[in-house]
Amino acid sequence: MKIEQIYTGCLAQGAYYIESNGEAAIVDPLREFKPYMDRLHKGNAKLKYVLETHFHADFVSGHLDLARQTGAQIVYGPSAKAEFNFHEAMDNEMLPLGNVFIKVLHTPGHTMESSCFLVIDEHGKEHALFSGDTLFIGDVGRPDLAQKEKLHKKYWRVIYTIHCEIK
Amino acid sequence: MTLQEDVIVYPGHGAGSACGKNMSNETTDTLGHQLKNNYALRANMSKEEFVNEVLTGLMPPPAYFPKNAAMNKMDSQSFKEVIERGSRPLDVATFKFVAEESDVLILDTRDPDEFVKGFIPGSINIGLNGNFAPWAGALIPDLKQEILLVTEPGREEEVITRLSRVGFDYTIGYLDGGFSAYLKSGELVDSIESIDAIELRKRIDKDNHLALLDVRRKSEYDAQHILNTEVAPLDYINESMSKIHRAQDTYVYCAGGYRSVIFISILKARGFDKLINVNGGFNALKNSGLFNVSAYHEPTTLL
Structure with a gap:
């Protein structure tokens, strides 16, 4: 399995490339799809999923172009609503990718549909958490953007759960 | 579900993003390390403390x-x-x-x-x-x-x-x-006067009522600023505009000279023609030693 961070300084944004046994997933792509297409080509991998941790507010994502170019499935977390076709994942759903699994964890707080993607490796071990805007390094995502009442209280539950679940 | 301490965290953003307020410069870490170092993951944090701390220091998000x-x-x-x-x-x-x-x-x-x-x-x-x-x-x-x-x-x-x-x-x-x-092509060209810290000092010594405008974020201004100056962030330029007297020269600076030129160019297009840029911004003013600055306070938010 390969995981690569594709970081864009201008927007302080991290997109990710995950590859296992010829299948790939891209997490939170930026608008221009060519760098991701190039990466897929280099790895000779087929894009299976475009994983979106939430509806981003600070950039326009490239999920539609990427899906159109590759036939990959766009995945959002529970309660997401959009004009285009996508897979609305269930909480704890396991998405197979090559020899690994990606587990969807619904983590409302930054926005209602916000979800994290937990990669479970070839040996069944939890390896990496794509935490979107739910958990940052040193911070958590601001809960005031979605303007949903009491979202921050729900958020606490999520963060508290993450806290309690870390061994 | 349990999460192991050695799980690697790959977040959506790092420092500089307006999606959070206090992110680290690192762009990845382990969950275990975050458990020890992330204020929002600390042990025994009550719901009230969490809500209060997560909401403190947030500024209105960018318009887009x-x-x-x-x-x-x-x-x-x-x-x-x-x-x-x-x-x-x-x-x-x-x-x-x-x-x-x-x-x-x-x-x-x-x-x-x-x-x-x-x-x-x-x-x-x-x-x-x-x-x-x-x-x-x-x-x-x-x-x-x-x-x-x-x-x-x-x-x-x-x-x-x-x-x-x-x-x-x-x-x-x-x-x-x-x-x-x-x-x-010989078309008409516009320009913006831009002066350095030494020249600004000279002009203030001649006229100590010169208008200075600090267009950094409020959190930056609160951390440290030139004494007796006003903050008018570029982020909220329409409100900041109201702090300027059109008829009077105003010396505009940010941290290093990037935002002040944005600020002046936008207002110049709206008819403000007495704005002067301070080259090198607050950092240059401070480093020149020619200006009285406030005591430094560690910022609590980066917004």
């Missing part, structure tokens, strides 16, 4: 945030179309004609120190070598705004791409040959 969120839910147009529309080289005469004919915005993305020396009248500067896209999103109100570009030759596609990352899909062309082509 709700619009980008909406675009992400829609069937937006393809990036290829956006690039094709924008990648039209226009000679000086055509560029001028298009700019005069419609409600188009001339965006000059050269470095601020180049821009101040000479630019097309009415154009605004947002330098590509800075946090270009977030500033464009914060300051250009309409995502459907038609935009004409003046860039360093060869960087046009990069500019169109970085604009479209935040939803500006209507770049309609660029000045072929960049600003030097315009200069050669």
Whole structure:
């Protein structure tokens, strides 16, 4: 399995490339799809999923172009609503990718549909958490953007759960 | 479900993003390390403490945030179309004609120190070598705004791409040959006076009522500022504008000279013609030792 961070300084944004046994997933792509297409080509991998941790507010994502170019499935977390076709994942759903699994964890707080993607490796071990805007390094995502009442209280539950679940 | 301490965290953003308020410069970590170091994951934090601390120090989000969120839910147009529309080289005469004919915005993305020396009248500067896209999103109100570009030759596609990352899909062309082509054509050029810390000190010594305007964020101003100055963040330029007396010279600075030129260029296009840039910004003023600065307070938020 390969995981690569594709970081864009201008927007302080991290997109990710995950590859296992010829299948790939891209997490939170930026608008221009060519760098991701190039990466897929280099790895000779087929894009299976475009994983979106939430509806981003600070950039326009490239999920539609990427899906159109590759036939990959766009995945959002529970309660997401959009004009285009996508897979609305269930909480704890396991998405197979090559020899690994990606587990969807619904983590409302930054926005209602916000979800994290937990990669479970070839040996069944939890390896990496794509935490979107739910958990940052040193911070958590601001809960005031979605303007949903009491979202921050729900958020606490999520963060508290993450806290309690870390061994 | 349990999460192991050695699980690697790959977040959506790092320091500099307005999606959080206090992110680290690191772009990855382990969950275990975050459990020890992230204020929001600390043990025994009550719900009330969490809610209070997460909401403290938040500023209104940049204006483009709700619009980008909406675009992400829609069937937006393809990036290829956006690039094709924008990648039209226009000679000086055509560029001028298009700019005069419609409600188009001339965006000059050269470095601020180049821009101040000479630019097309009415154009605004947002330098590509800075946090270009977030500033464009914060300051250009309409995502459907038609935009004409003046860039360093060869960087046009990069500019169109970085604009479209935040939803500006209507770049309609660029000045072929960049600003030097315009200069050669003998068209009228505008400029911004830009002075250094020593010159500002001299002018204040002659007239101690000079107006100084600090356009950094409030959190930066609160951390440290020149005594007896006002803060008027670029982020909220429409409110900040009301702090300026049009008839009086105002010396504008930010941290290093990137934002002050954006600020002045936008207001110049709105008819403010007595704004003077302070080269090198607050850092240069402070380092010169010629100005009285407040005591330093560690910022609690980066917004």
